[in-house]
Amino acid sequence: MTQPLIQLQDVTKSYPGVDVPAVKSLNLDVEPGEILVLVGPSGCGKSTTLRLINRMIEPTSGRIIYEGADVTKGDPNALRRRIGYVIQQVGLFPHRTIAENIATVPKLLGWPKAKIRDRVDELLELVSMDPALYRDRYPNELSGGQAQRVGVARALGGDPDVLLMDEPFGAIDPITRDRLQNEFLRLQGELKKTIVFVTHDIDEAVKMGDRIAILRDQSEIAQLDRPENILTEPADEFVENFLGSGAILKTLTLRRVRDIDLDPMVTLKQPVHRGEALTAMNDANTTTAVLLDERDHPLRWIDERALNSTRSSLETSGRPITVQLQPEDTLQDALSSMLQSSAGMSVVVDGRGRYLGCCTIESLAGLLLPHAPGVPSS
Amino acid sequence: MTTVRVQTAPQRKRRSIASWTSDQLDLIVTPVLALVLLILLVTVWTYSTFDPTTERILEPAQLARQMWEQTILAFFSTVLVVLIAVPVGILVTRGGAPRVKNSMVSVLGLGQAIPAYGLIVLFFVWLGQGGLTVIFALATFALLPVLRNTIVGLEQVDKSVIEAGRGMGMTGFQSLTKIELPLAVPIIIAGIRTATVINVGMASLAFLIGGGGLGETINAGLKLNRPTAIFIGAVLVALLALIFDFLGGLAQRYLRPKGL
Incomplete structure (x- = not known):
């Protein structure tokens, strides 16, 4: 020193x-x-x-x-x-x-x-x-x-x-x-x-x-x-x-998104068929997935309802992903983007916009309250 | 905290505008008044018929001498006031003896409590007759406004400005000469201006102990019952006072540090 x-x-x-x-x-x-x-x-x-x-x-x-x-x-x-x-x-x-x-x-x-x-x-x-x-x-x-x-x-x-x-x-x-x-x-x-x-x-x-x-x-x-x-x-x-x-x-302003263990989530990479998507999500036993384009840029949230509606193609069903986080953002940014996001979580991308994972309220809580009991991990 | 800051900014601006207009008024009203008096003087002088006694009292060369004496008396007594009151004011605001300061103000304030007439006679008893005695007496009488304004002027300087100066390593003397005195100047000059006007007026009593001045004319007019002479003597005193006041106003305007 x-x-x-x-x-x-x-x-x-x-x-x-x-x-x-x-x-x-x-x-x-x-x-x-x-x-x-x-x-x-x-x-x-x-x-x-x-x-x-x-x-x-x-x-x-x-x-x-x-x-x-x-x-x-x-x-x-x-x-x-x-x-x-x-x-x-x-x-x-x-x-x-x-x-x-x-x-x-x-x-x-x-x-x-x-x-x-x-x-x-x-x-x-x-x-x-x-x-x-x-x-x-x-x-x-x-x-x-x-x-x-x-x-x-x-x-x-x-x-x-x-x-x-x-x-x-x-x-x-x-x-x-x-x-x-x-x-x-x-x-x-x-x-x-x-x-x-x-x-x-x-x-x-x-x-x-x-x-x-x-x-x-x-x-x-x-x-x-x-x-x-x-x-x-x-x-x-x-x-x-x-x-x-x-x-x-x-503490939210002091810690960064990169400190969080990101939730991998089910990803559906374009081009993808409705049937494949359904199988993938059923296998993982999840109701929400992230649709990525060919270069791994996240596009939309896909949930069961989006899968079941047969009226439009997959890339226009579900809800668009409007907010993205980067590893350098603070947890405060993460929290506010999660609150704004329709899926209750937000995607994290790297500097070139490629998908890294998802940030959920549970993973945030898991970081902030390491000793809190019963934090579920998916 | 926030609200305080928000309030002070417009207030400061408003105050500077107000003082600007009062400055303007100051410099206009006085000359106008002086002009009115001058016209009155010339009118009376031209249209009155003087009897021989009045003529002897109002002999122009004599009047000029008296005006000159009055000016000199007022000027030097004011200089003396400044030389005494400003350093004393600075001294009592240094250190930390508020009791000394307050008692000082009271003691020197006594000068003004004694009637000027009495003061001149007292100084006559002590120093004998003549202009110098008058100057000392007048200086004593007019000490208070300058002393008080020096003290007030130095004390109204924003403490945070002094704190900032000292915090940057200014010595006490540098803080006084570079911050406190410049910022106190407008108020000190206002005090000096008051003292000058007092001195011009009070110099009319100088004749009592042979100090000359326009008091001679007024006194002669009174003793010999010549109202025109009294009037002209009084108007000349007033004119002199107005001129000094105007000069004081100019000083106040142009010696004020920029940025205030």
């Missing part, structure tokens, strides 16, 4: 006049290149924990190790210039243009002007904003979503290795939030920054996090693990309650 990029060692923060510390001897390692999400109920100290890392709040005791060096003492401003910081309210400087806002840290670091100008344009493009259009505008001309894009660009200004994000998408409407989250994940795929991300929204945590730390009062870590492990095996009752009843549903 590589050396953690950030380490909090026995960090405590207590405020004078308050008996219980806000953060109590916290130990936390942040691995390079990961998104670590701190999530917990309000008042649990997750924001305080985040602000301890860049010393916006000074710890009462304990040590903060950044890139192997103790940064608990020393100039906090120099430390902060090496760490990107994004807050919920964005906090763009209203009297500075977008370009000047993004140039804040490079300017503090004393970069030459030409380099700053290039950096600003590069960052605006990175967050999908046209530099020519936005460079010289002022923040009051931006929508909430655009403002937070600029906020992220500004945090990346000095090319820091670490980004601290305090509910960055919390004040943005759900649709824009979803888009920004996806864009941010794409961005992170390119940038590979180390990110500590605070949210109170477990769904956001599951979506964004490589690892999730669920915190309870005084920033005590209730569980720290990969999201799928937390969702399937909550450490205790607190975590279980925090995840809420929808935990199983949340």
Whole structure:
């Protein structure tokens, strides 16, 4: 295992006049290149924990190790210039243009002007904003979503290795939030920054996090693990309650169709006669089959009624297959396609559209609830 | 959370439109008023018949000197106010001593609680007669609006903007000079404008301790029962005040940082 990029060692923060510390001897390692999400109920100290890392709040005791060096003492401003910081309210400087806002840290670091100008344009493009259009505008001309894009660009200004994000998408409407989250994940795929991300929204945590730390009062870590492990095996009752009843549903977004044992189903490959089809289905003792064309592309669901109606040929009876899944799709996609599908299951095809198998509610349940009794397999 | 964001965006826009129109009005109403006064002044001056006493009181060269004195008194007392009140306002908003700040505002507010007349006499007792004494007295009197606006101006700066600045590694001083002061400028200037207008008006009392100014004309008119002289003296004071106010309005308009 590589050396953690950030380490909090026995960090405590207590405020004078308050008996219980806000953060109590916290130990936390942040691995390079990961998104670590701190999530917990309000008042649990997750924001305080985040602000301890860049010393916006000074710890009462304990040590903060950044890139192997103790940064608990020393100039906090120099430390902060090496760490990107994004807050919920964005906090763009209203009297500075977008370009000047993004140039804040490079300017503090004393970069030459030409380099700053290039950096600003590069960052605006990175967050999908046209530099020519936005460079010289002022923040009051931006929508909430655009403002937070600029906020992220500004945090990346000095090319820091670490980004601290305090509910960055919390004040943005759900649709824009979803888009920004996806864009941010794409961005992170390119940038590979180390990110500590605070949210109170477990769904956001599951979506964004490589690892999730669920915190309870005084920033005590209730569980720290990969999201799928937390969702399937909550450490205790607190975590279980925090995840809420929808935990199983949340795992749907994390797992892929390829994880499922596909149901082979009876397939009828064109050209096929009605009689052959009937025999095949009777032999397999099933009521539904998939009709494939010559190149193994699934065409229609064939059931008994379709077989019995003699009015039309096989390729026009039965119901057409409208939704297909690919192994990379999430189980959430699988579930919704099954619900839409007339047969109550959906076909899975490979990248070239060739039939691989079928995905049924039973196989989905078998994956999600491995210990559930009596899951029938056909 | 979402609703808050949705509400603030149009509000901010509306506010900027409102302040824009009030700015426009500001810069129109004052000159119009000044023009009306000027016409009144010229009319009275042209169509009244002055007796010799009035003529001596309203001798043009003397009036010009008094107006100049009044301007100088108002100008330098305002400069003094700014030099004192803005740094004090900055100091008391640093650190974390709200009690110091509040008591400071009360103590300096006392200046305004004492009548200007009394203040000038008090300073006369302490510093003797002359324009300099008047400037100190006026500065004391007009301290409060600038101090209060400096404090309010610095405190109304969005905390998240400061947090973002500090979080990116700005020092406290950089945060003050690059974020907080520029964002407080419109409110501070509004305070300075108020102080200037107060000072122009109050400089009419300078004659009490030999500081000159248009108070001499008004006083002579009163003592010698010459209403025309009183009127012309008063209108000239008002004109000066309006001119200063207009300049303040211009400053407020053009020194406001872009993007606000």
